[in-house]
Amino acid sequence: MLLIARAAEHAYAIRRADLLEIRLVASGQSLNTDQHGRPCEQVELATLFAYSATPARQRRALIVPLRRRLVALLVDEIEAVEVATSPSPLPELLRTRLNPPWSVGALLLGDELIVQIDVRAIAMSYVANRASFATPSPATGEEVKR
């Protein structure tokens, strides 16, 4: 199944199978750890793509499981879609020049051409290079309800 995530007025297709879960998060809320004690880091997806994140009261957190931690990619909206065909690969001229190689395909949904992104690659890249990404300041103290 594919999900369509929207962040800063851009839409991205994501494989549901790449996510542990999807959570609703209040603006400024911090996702500290999961039930197994794994730390959860959060970052606005729009920020990683060099867009300004859209301020909103609530964010949708796409929880990506890595080996020792979780990464929550925050987006504006998320919806599930049924698609008749799988996303197509990006044109080779573009695909071989991506840096970082986070975009893996594209699909046409109605009139909208949507890029498919690899959230695991994004999460791993964020963890490896987090010092170079701007992150939101979470509110202090509030426990995440499980």
Place this chain on the structure above:
Amino acid sequence: MLRHMGTYRTTAPDEPAIESTLSALLFQLGRELYAIPAEAVREIARYRSYTPVPGAPHTLPGIISQRGAILPVIELRPLLGLPEAPLSRAARLVVAHVGDVEMALIIETVIDLIEFPLAELTPPPPTLTGPRAALLRGVITREAQPVALIDLEALVAALGAEG
């Protein structure tokens, strides 16, 4: 569909050498005139916003869907060392190909289809150096204005290499 319009004259042994011409699509970027070989052009479409692709270089920033095919969009200005500029309603997407590679070039103003003798094509001026010079096949003069003929193969090779 634009087709190559090279013309050739057969000659008798005592007549001057064969003259050949090149058909090219003439367009404008800012105040400068450029051209690409007409045989490389598949279609000219009205400009519409492309879908940005995360991680794409700024010369190859996104994709469009055109007649069922997903094409990469090329920004010529940064490749040619020109500053950014807003697009007007005259902007077009020129779908072109280099071998099997198809792409959509963002063009500010398409002017005309021109034909000129290849003998009039002169090398780029020696004062033109750097990456931009490598993208030009030569220069012709049209109505007292220089027109730079872009080498599309060199352009494709330069994509993503400019950093």
